[in-house]
Amino acid sequence: TELSVVVAMQIARYVSASLRLAGKKAIICDLDNTLWDGLIGEGLGVRHCRNRQRILRDLKARGIVLAICSKNDPANVKWVDSVLTGDDFVVSEVSWGSKTAGIGRIAEILNLKTKDFIFIDDRPDERAMASDAYPSLVALDPCEEVTWTLLETWSRLLSTAVGADRTELYKQRAEREKLLSALPLCVRYRAAG
Numbered sequence: 001t002e003l004s005v006v007v008a009m010q011i012a013r014y015v016s017a018s019l020r021l022a023g024k025k026a027i028i029c030d031l032d033n034t035l036w037d038g039l040i041g042e043g044l045g046v047r048h049c050r051n052r053q054r055i056l057r058d059l060k061a062r063g064i065v066l067a068i069c070s071k072n073d074p075a076n077v078k079w080v081d082s083v084l085t086g087d088d089f090v091v092s093e094v095s096w097g098s099k100t101a102g103i104g105r106i107a108e109i110l111n112l113k114t115k116d117f118i119f120i121d122d123r124p125d126e127r128a129m130a131s132d133a134y135p136s137l138v139a140l141d142p143c144e145e146v147t148w149t150l151l152e153t154w155s156r157l158l159s160t161a162v163g164a165d166r167t168e169l170y171k172q173r174a175e176r177e178k179l180l181s182a183l184p185l186c187v188r189y190r191a192a193g
Helices: 002-021 050-061 099-110 124-133 145-157 167-182 185-192
Strands: 026-029 065-071 091-095 117-120 138-140
Touching: 002 145, 026 050, 026 099, 050 065, 050 145, 065 099, 065 167, 091 099, 099 117, 099 124, 124 138, 138 145
Parallel strands: 026 065, 026 117, 065 091, 117 138
Antiparallel strands: none
């Protein structure tokens, strides 16, 4: 009986992860009280949530793109003693502006639809505003353990194919677009054609 309960719970986790997260391509994370405990801008130090960061790193290795959308001063963001680094994220929208606008910019930069996104933020008001603006994204609370169980289960369901990490591909594309946009218009047309 006990084994049946354990197996049933695991199957329920797999079904839940499949139903809620199937087809998602990117995770957009807040920083404070999401990837670390505390507010990095207050200068009191933070405690990195290493297990959360490990789960995100594993998802990244399986092809899920990571992005940041956080209300912070970019100069304050430090990755000392963390599992993740700034290089693990394709896009970083760190400012005091609206997170819904930041999510929109991330969608534009990644050339993805918001239905492809998971948004993780500790503040219920930010999750609600993101969900109102983009009803097809999945907004999750990092303070609930079920969020990380769901993400870890989803990670196990995803392929571990070699070359699945798409971070470098997105960064290279962004660099190409930046270089092309700096060229005169007539040169851009010849390069494209």
